[in-house]
Amino acid sequence: MEVALKTDSRAVKPGDTFIAIPNVARDGHDYIEQAIANGATKIIAEHGSYKVETIIVESTREYLKTYLYENYYPLIKDIKLIGLTGTNGKTTTCLMTYQILKMLKKNVAYMGTIGFYYGDVKKPMVNTTPDVDVLYNMLLEAKENGVEYFVMEVSSHALDKDRIHGLEFDEVAFTNLTQDHLDYHKTLENYANAKRILFTKTRNDKIAIINGDDEHYQHFVLESNNNIIIGQHDSDVKILEMSFSHLGTIFKFEYLNHEYQARLNMVGRYNIYNYLIALLLVNKLGVKIEDILALNDKLKAPAGRMELLKYGTNSIFVDYAHTPDAVINVLKSAEEFKNGRIITIIGCGGDRDATKRPIMGKAALEHSDYVIFTSDNPRSEDPQMILDDITNGLSGSNFEIEVDRQKAIIKGMQQLKHNDILMILGKGHEDYQITKTGKHHFSDQEEVMKYITKQGTL
Numbered sequence: 001m002e003v004a005l006k007t008d009s010r011a012v013k014p015g016d017t018f019i020a021i022p023n024v025a026r027d028g029h030d031y032i033e034q035a036i037a038n039g040a041t042k043i044i045a046e047h048g049s050y051k052v053e054t055i056i057v058e059s060t061r062e063y064l065k066t067y068l069y070e071n072y073y074p075l076i077k078d079i080k081l082i083g084l085t086g087t088n089g090k091t092t093t094c095l096m097t098y099q100i101l102k103m104l105k106k107n108v109a110y111m112g113t114i115g116f117y118y119g120d121v122k123k124p125m126v127n128t129t130p131d132v133d134v135l136y137n138m139l140l141e142a143k144e145n146g147v148e149y150f151v152m153e154v155s156s157h158a159l160d161k162d163r164i165h166g167l168e169f170d171e172v173a174f175t176n177l178t179q180d181h182l183d184y185h186k187t188l189e190n191y192a193n194a195k196r197i198l199f200t201k202t203r204n205d206k207i208a209i210i211n212g213d214d215e216h217y218q219h220f221v222l223e224s225n226n227n228i229i230i231g232q233h234d235s236d237v238k239i240l241e242m243s244f245s246h247l248g249t250i251f252k253f254e255y256l257n258h259e260y261q262a263r264l265n266m267v268g269r270y271n272i273y274n275y276l277i278a279l280l281l282v283n284k285l286g287v288k289i290e291d292i293l294a295l296n297d298k299l300k301a302p303a304g305r306m307e308l309l310k311y312g313t314n315s316i317f318v319d320y321a322h323t324p325d326a327v328i329n330v331l332k333s334a335e336e337f338k339n340g341r342i343i344t345i346i347g348c349g350g351d352r353d354a355t356k357r358p359i360m361g362k363a364a365l366e367h368s369d370y371v372i373f374t375s376d377n378p379r380s381e382d383p384q385m386i387l388d389d390i391t392n393g394l395s396g397s398n399f400e401i402e403v404d405r406q407k408a409i410i411k412g413m414q415q416l417k418h419n420d421i422l423m424i425l426g427k428g429h430e431d432y433q434i435t436k437t438g439k440h441h442f443s444d445q446e447e448v449m450k451y452i453t454k455q456g457t458l
Contacts, residue, residue: 087176112153178325274384304428320428347376
């Protein structure tokens with residue numbers, strides 16, 4: 001089963017109904033004739049007259065949301081919905097929750113930045129949280145394939161634009177809140193308020209897992225929810241001891257007067273919080289903590305999240321960090337286990353929040369021995385102008401600018417000597433670069449392996 005209304009004229013088949021949604025980038029009304037040519041027999045629009053049956057409504061977007069809720073929500077409402085929001089950590093935490101449930105033989109789906117997964121199915125995604133009709137189609141597909149648990153990343157854009165219209169969540173979680181997307185939200189308060197919406201959409205046991213060590217955590221503690229706070233101090237789940245290496249993390253935590261020890265094959269203090277959120281989400285579904293801890297050896301970080309590549313005695317980490325807080329977190333993690341130098345390759349995306357650029361440049365320089373600033377999806381902007389923004393106010397001889405990302409990676413690899421760490425930040429799992437001329441294949445991991453292969457050293 002799929003949603004009967006089509007918002008993409010290219011997806012229209014004979015007999016379909018096309019609904020024209022006006023967006024900032026493109027107006028669906030401009031594609032009505034194409035939809036009719038593809039076989040649409042009914043049009044729902046806000047204006048115009050067409051040669052097939054036409055319904056004119058005040059707002060096609062509101063019409064669509066109401067239609068979806070009334071016709072399809074009853075079919076999917078018994079799926080247990082688990083929603084996570086936060087600036088950083090959503091993908092890792094969702095993937096851990098998904099992996100744990102899958103290892104426990106639960107029929108589970110994941111939807112977020114890196115794709116839509118269930119069973120043996122893996123489909124790519126365009127947005128972290130897709131538009132409402134696409135999301136309902138995914139839920140219907142999941143339901144038809146026996147999915148009982150649906151773990152999803154919920155972005156601030158999706159919450160602000162009501163892309164999750166009608167959905168209610170059995171469990172929600174908050175990872176952290178730091179500067180990002182201010183090109184859209186304008187202020188941090190607006191950004192926080194958008195994310196808070198998720199916590200008003202709970203049902204049944206109303207489980208809310210919250211990182212209490214984030215300075216904004218109280219904003220997400222609603223009296224109507226069953227809140228469980230994670231932190232190092234006065235928390236429901238108290239983090240006790242932590243130790244780190246480039247291969248993993250060992251820590252202890254206390255919950256309900258019991259002390260537990262855990263080991264993760266992941267690096268980074270922040271991953272302790274990500275893991276504990278995942279653990280609590282699964283625990284509150286009725287799984288014993290001991291049974292979850294027993295699965296840790298098989299738990300893997302998503303591709304491009306502190307992904308380790310070895311080069312002789314050196315460690316290369318590829319990570320998706322593209323906000324000031326994420327950059328600081330991953331570099332501080334590297335500092336905790338470094339034996340040599342930290343060399344960082346980093347850039348900032350074009351057509352996005354420009355105010356974070358100098359903050360990220362300063363953070364990279366403060367937590368690295370050497371930095372190579374380079375391009376990271378410049379989009380329609382001049383890459384050199386972006387790099388000028390990043391390096392504005394910086395001085396010294398411990399950084400350089402290399403616009404070409406491939407050359408920047410080669411330069412970074414050439415800098416490695418003995419027990420050094422190379423941090424390649426910003427793109428993570430992405431295998432493309434977006435420039436003025438379009439989207440081109442590019443993978444940080446592939447470039448590293450090309451260099452290693454050429455040198456003949458693994």
